[in-house]
Amino acid sequence: MRAGDEGRSVAAGEPAGAAPFVHRVTVGWGDCDPAEIAYTPRIPAWALEALEAFWTQRIGVSWYALHAERGLQTPFAHLAFDFRAPVTPRLPLDCEVVPTRLGEHSITYRVRGRQDGRLCFEGELVSVFVASGGMVPHRPPDDLAQKIRDFIPSA
Amino acid sequence: MRAGDEGRSVAAGEPAGAAPFVHRVTVGWGDCDPAEIAYTPRIPAWALEALEAFWTQRIGVSWYALHAERGLQTPFAHLAFDFRAPVTPRLPLDCEVVPTRLGEHSITYRVRGRQDGRLCFEGELVSVFVASGGMVPHRPPDDLAQKIRDFIPSA
Amino acid sequence: MRAGDEGRSVAAGEPAGAAPFVHRVTVGWGDCDPAEIAYTPRIPAWALEALEAFWTQRIGVSWYALHAERGLQTPFAHLAFDFRAPVTPRLPLDCEVVPTRLGEHSITYRVRGRQDGRLCFEGELVSVFVASGGMVPHRPPDDLAQKIRDFIPSA
Amino acid sequence: MRAGDEGRSVAAGEPAGAAPFVHRVTVGWGDCDPAEIAYTPRIPAWALEALEAFWTQRIGVSWYALHAERGLQTPFAHLAFDFRAPVTPRLPLDCEVVPTRLGEHSITYRVRGRQDGRLCFEGELVSVFVASGGMVPHRPPDDLAQKIRDFIPSA
Numbered sequence: 212m213r214a215g216d217e218g219r220s221v222a223a224g225e226p227a228g229a230a231p232f233v234h235r236v237t238v239g240w241g242d243c244d245p246a247e248i249a250y251t252p253r254i255p256a257w258a259l260e261a262l263e264a265f266w267t268q269r270i271g272v273s274w275y276a277l278h279a280e281r282g283l284q285t286p287f288a289h290l291a292f293d294f295r296a297p298v299t300p301r302l303p304l305d306c307e308v309v310p311t312r313l314g315e316h317s318i319t320y321r322v323r324g325r326q327d328g329r330l331c332f333e334g335e336l337v338s339v340f341v342a343s344g345g346m347v348p349h350r351p352p353d354d355l356a357q358k359i360r361d362f363i364p365s366a
Numbered sequence: 367m368r369a370g371d372e373g374r375s376v377a378a379g380e381p382a383g384a385a386p387f388v389h390r391v392t393v394g395w396g397d398c399d400p401a402e403i404a405y406t407p408r409i410p411a412w413a414l415e416a417l418e419a420f421w422t423q424r425i426g427v428s429w430y431a432l433h434a435e436r437g438l439q440t441p442f443a444h445l446a447f448d449f450r451a452p453v454t455p456r457l458p459l460d461c462e463v464v465p466t467r468l469g470e471h472s473i474t475y476r477v478r479g480r481q482d483g484r485l486c487f488e489g490e491l492v493s494v495f496v497a498s499g500g501m502v503p504h505r506p507p508d509d510l511a512q513k514i515r516d517f518i519p520s521a
Numbered sequence: 522m523r524a525g526d527e528g529r530s531v532a533a534g535e536p537a538g539a540a541p542f543v544h545r546v547t548v549g550w551g552d553c554d555p556a557e558i559a560y561t562p563r564i565p566a567w568a569l570e571a572l573e574a575f576w577t578q579r580i581g582v583s584w585y586a587l588h589a590e591r592g593l594q595t596p597f598a599h600l601a602f603d604f605r606a607p608v609t610p611r612l613p614l615d616c617e618v619v620p621t622r623l624g625e626h627s628i629t630y631r632v633r634g635r636q637d638g639r640l641c642f643e644g645e646l647v648s649v650f651v652a653s654g655g656m657v658p659h660r661p662p663d664d665l666a667q668k669i670r671d672f673i674p675s676a
Numbered sequence: 677m678r679a680g681d682e683g684r685s686v687a688a689g690e691p692a693g694a695a696p697f698v699h700r701v702t703v704g705w706g707d708c709d710p711a712e713i714a715y716t717p718r719i720p721a722w723a724l725e726a727l728e729a730f731w732t733q734r735i736g737v738s739w740y741a742l743h744a745e746r747g748l749q750t751p752f753a754h755l756a757f758d759f760r761a762p763v764t765p766r767l768p769l770d771c772e773v774v775p776t777r778l779g780e781h782s783i784t785y786r787v788r789g790r791q792d793g794r795l796c797f798e799g800e801l802v803s804v805f806v807a808s809g810g811m812v813p814h815r816p817p818d819d820l821a822q823k824i825r826d827f828i829p830s831a
Contacts, residue, residue: 291446601756
């Protein structure tokens with residue numbers, strides 16, 4: 212079984228239908244440095260790309276639409292990554308996104324990157340809801356908060 | 367007093383001449399997203415750019431020369447950032463680099479980004495010495511280890 | 522009819538099965554600048570990403586495999602782009618790739634980017650075959666040359 | 677004589693003081709691909725970075741200030757590059773910017789990149805003045821037009 216397939220399956224203890232969201236990245240020639248592996252800052256960039264895909268495809272609102280249509284932005288307050296294995300251009304990179312906590316004004320996500328089943332990195336990212344045009348924390352609207360909660364795995 | 371000036375001063379407890387290394391970044395139009403602040407993944411990228419400048423200008427070996435001439439690379443094992451204030455295109459960004467620990471095969475760095483004295487982010491990054499062409503941890507050569515130690519602030 | 526659909530159709534005068542290759546790009550929050558459109562240098566980057574996808578999916582060899590397994594690289598000698606309409610984050614971007622000429626040591630490509638049928642940009646790019654480890658022009662191997670010729674539209 | 681020095685000299689036929697503007701780029705580890713040269717799309721990105729530095733340092737208005745304070749943007753209509761020699765991480769890259777023509781609503785620039793005197797690339801870029809918030813061409817204000825004209829070499 213390949214990582215991507217595994218990533219899309221339903222994990223034990225999760226409600227039916229709550230398969231983790233997996234965003235597949237093609238690791239290109241230009242993503243790699245002379246060591247022939249992905250240059251480190253590509254990894255936080257791909258993690259954010261995966262979070263944005265999660266918003267668009269699962270929550271149903273792109274970050275641009277969140278800003279343009281609902282007057283909200285989600286700047287990041289924290290990120291941390293542990294790199295377990297190099298990311299190579301020989302294989303696609305599957306980035307699994309799981310929201311793990313919804314605070315009053317913030318969301319915490321876990322992102323895991325795998326190539327053919329091998330864990331390459333694990334990250335935790337925290338973003339904050341703010342109104343567009345300022346940086347004042349803002350409660351997420353009820354409809355979005357509910358959708359996010361639906362993707363948080365039960366304990 | 368401006369951040370850049372402060373960053374270049376000698377902190378208490380440090381040997382004379384051991385002013386922190388500060389790498390100044392121009393925050394460009396294309397570094398900013400529609401929120402008119404630097405897009406989050408630019409920040410780890412600038413932190414690595416600052417570490418690379420520290421290597422070239424203080425240790426005296428660029429990462430490319432380390433690989434091409436000494437057969438060593440320094441992939442990252444960990445990074446973590448707290449974002450304290452948005453990074454704006456109105457001001458330059460001063461990234462202060464301090465190596466804080468030299469392990470048997472690894473270096474830990476602290477990077478702080480400031481704009482006109484205001485702390486925008488703090489990061490901790492850990493990289494590992496490996497021989498080029500593999501990912502086997504490697505002790506740094508004595509001359510490089512000594513230079514790095516010279517920049518670690520005394521307790 | 523949407524651009525992506527159109528792009529995948531067979532143009533008059535082409536052999537059956539020679540539908541243009543279309544690489545779909547998601548225009549992300551971080552691809553856009555404060556003007557809320559894609560920052561200009563993203564466009565050549567996406568064009569190269571589309572060419573690399575054409576190599577992997579149609580020629581059957583990624584640029585990394587071309588280098589690692591066949592000792593060949595394809596650096597660029599020329600690129601030119603006309604920007605017809607801004608690229609917005611509201612829509613996906615469909616990049617159509619057509620190789621238009623195979624020279625002794627070079628390939629010329631045309632790339633057209635469309636959003637929902639609207640032409641956003643047209644580009645022409647020329648790359649040269651060289652042996653890895655040097656920059657000496659090299660004839661492409663017969664099998665690759667034949668595959669490329671198969672995708673060049675007949676006059 | 678090194679390229680950077682040459683670039684800063686006054687060319688024949690130019691008014692005294694009109695030395696070409698040269699923006700120096702550090703070619704980093706992560707700017708290079710597994711061929712150990714700068715990945716092609718870095719070059720248009722550096723050319724735009726050089727144009728932005730020209731605006732900030734010579735015209736006296738950053739692109740961000742042009743947008744935020746004067747309600748103007750300068751999207752690109754065209755770019756073309758010829759790549760003459762690979763850009764290596766062994767040397768800095770000096771990008772010389774010369775505005776060559778001011779049209780009713782557009783500016784044409786020539787950018788030449790050199791490493792230690794060797795010409796690596798030549799580019800031509802055309803940008804258009806538009807009012808922020810739309811894409812309608814706009815005449816540049818007289819003060820900016822005059823400053824730009826001052827940097828256009830006389831025939």
